[in-house]
Amino acid sequence: MSVEAPLQTDLRQQVHDAARRARVAARTLAALNTETKNRALHAAADSVLAHVHDVLAANAADLDAARAAGTPEAMLDRLALNPQRVDGIAAGLRQVAGLPDPVGEILRGSTLPNGLQIRQQRVPLGVVGMVYEGRPNVTVDAFGLTLKSGNAALLRGSSSAARSNEALVTALRGALLGEGLAEDAVQLLPSADRATVTHLIQARGLVDVVIPRGGAGLIDAVVRDATVPTIETGVGNCHVFVHAAADLDVAERILLNSKTRRPSVCNAAETLLIDSGIADVALPRLVSALQAAGVTVHLDPSEEELRAEFLSMDIAVAIVDGVDAAVAHVNEYGTGHTEAIVTTDLAAAQRFTERVDAAAVMVNASTAFTDGEQFGFGAEIGISTQKLHARGPMGLPELTSTKWIVWGDGHTRPS
């Protein structure tokens, strides 16, 4: 809350010091059993509820500042907390307590011909950095998932939510202290200066992974400048392809759900592709349905519109000649998030699912289903759109690494 901007070297030092404290905390977290972690999650939920007045007061101050800065109403709504939302945040922690603990799971193992016993076991990643925008609930969600998976969290939220995040993290750290656990399992990094992000994503050797959650600009910047491994999440230019053999009732239902259910989320559809074989019937019908639902339809879209993640009640529409052209379009313009085909033709559905290069491919289902909760993971830290480590909704197992443990009896390897 200092009005003076810290010197860059101080800020770097500050981030590195936090990362070192997180490393120390992470070593103790890795050794905690499931019961202890679950108890801590319930204590954290209790603490958030006990601090509800502080949290709401801090949030009101954030909202005042945002309003004074002319923040649009939709953004204010993302930032706003109220008693119901705080209840929901606490309930989220209890839900994570109920999820299976991934740490210690044996993934593979065998006794080698020479008698060596090898096993591959899940272990925490260590120190997980999160860079995110907007909603203060992400602060608590990230804490819950990282704690349950035995990791320490270094959180860098947006400056617009700084006071809310501070109040929430204070509640979380208090709960950890009360349980006799390392407070530094969760730390909030300063958000006033963009350079914090740079220092975090370049703290190689101190931070094990950084997960950016936000718009394309944030994610591109993180990936470009990071030396710490990162997981790209959540940029979704998702398509709905209406194949020549589609049932148009089904197509209309899926299209509207994919576009209008929650236009601001990453699994919302941004482009409608219509097979030329049914364009004369399907185009007018689907465009009318979209317009009737309040969607602005970009017919004859520009290259830029085809690449856009609108995150609004807008959609681009393009005509393609059959499945292969649809696949080519999706693989060229998509962001590898979620792609849907509507068809009654099995071969078309199979070709589309096989050839589309994305985290999730839907057949006759809304793009809105790509979601950790929907997939049965209970909660998610984000939706990975990259191919390494995790792809699609990331639950607790995706917040772990593995370690090979080998038991011998004086074994040496022959040359």
Place this chain on the structure above:
Amino acid sequence: MSVEAPLQTDLRQQVHDAARRARVAARTLAALNTETKNRALHAAADSVLAHVHDVLAANAADLDAARAAGTPEAMLDRLALNPQRVDGIAAGLRQVAGLPDPVGEILRGSTLPNGLQIRQQRVPLGVVGMVYEGRPNVTVDAFGLTLKSGNAALLRGSSSAARSNEALVTALRGALLGEGLAEDAVQLLPSADRATVTHLIQARGLVDVVIPRGGAGLIDAVVRDATVPTIETGVGNCHVFVHAAADLDVAERILLNSKTRRPSVCNAAETLLIDSGIADVALPRLVSALQAAGVTVHLDPSEEELRAEFLSMDIAVAIVDGVDAAVAHVNEYGTGHTEAIVTTDLAAAQRFTERVDAAAVMVNASTAFTDGEQFGFGAEIGISTQKLHARGPMGLPELTSTKWIVWGDGHTRPS
């Protein structure tokens, strides 16, 4: 083989063009069935054998050039091919043909309460870049593993092996062509200019992953400058910790095997840690044994020696006070590759395996066992020392990503 250095923009264009051709090839590779890929691997093995004279002639030219440049004998041996080694390279391809195909494996799946059927399926990564030094056999090994896992390979070997690699890749591409497959499944990038590496690791959107294989300098440079996701491999500052309750016969055997079996490989031991509780007996005995085996023992090592990956007949020796101090030392100085404890005490072994942060932890076994072949993977593309995606020896499954495929029946998500 042009004597003129290409302009930087041309070189970048050249790498990007190769990556685009690889992308096109990768899409066809992803759809191949296992039989077709296995047939191609056998054809590739036949072709390497059929080209043995070209390969050996090219290798002789590489060796002449290296000798003229004053390359040390050990390096020349790494570079050298002979008929037996070429036989071994071809046999490696046939061995990969015999391994299970990871592509298409269903990892998880369920029918959700709403009837949606979701399944997580292994898919190829797409375009895999490899940057490596020295041995020309890596060229063929990398091709075999990437092809079997349905990926296209962009190979950037060392300039010292340029002619050998060229001859091998010509043989491999000929085999692909003969099988009616995309030749661009394997491409060799120019090796004369270091900038090729930079262009490859920054071809985000064109290349899906880059795996550097080589010394710490290469790997650091790749990780620092890459915007494409990378997998760090093979830097091993491995420790053998002789605990107070160790059987010294076992300790001596494991230590000598870990250090001297092949000192130039990444799983060789570089530091011996001796528990202070038995230092008076263990130190003189183990140091004598090392010296008798021709190892240069660095007693009272500098900070630099404690961090060194000697890759030679050198070892640093340090005394530590018990398991926790050994763990702290290993976690501070190690590179997260392989760490071994020698002990008869169960609690000490468990504490060490739980707390050491490394890809592999050995109890009473040589560090030399961290190896894809030893672990039963059949072959490996490298040994990952990072925590994301893959950790330890990387076999075929580690060269894949996953995709969620969701089958519905007009499913929409309620708000």
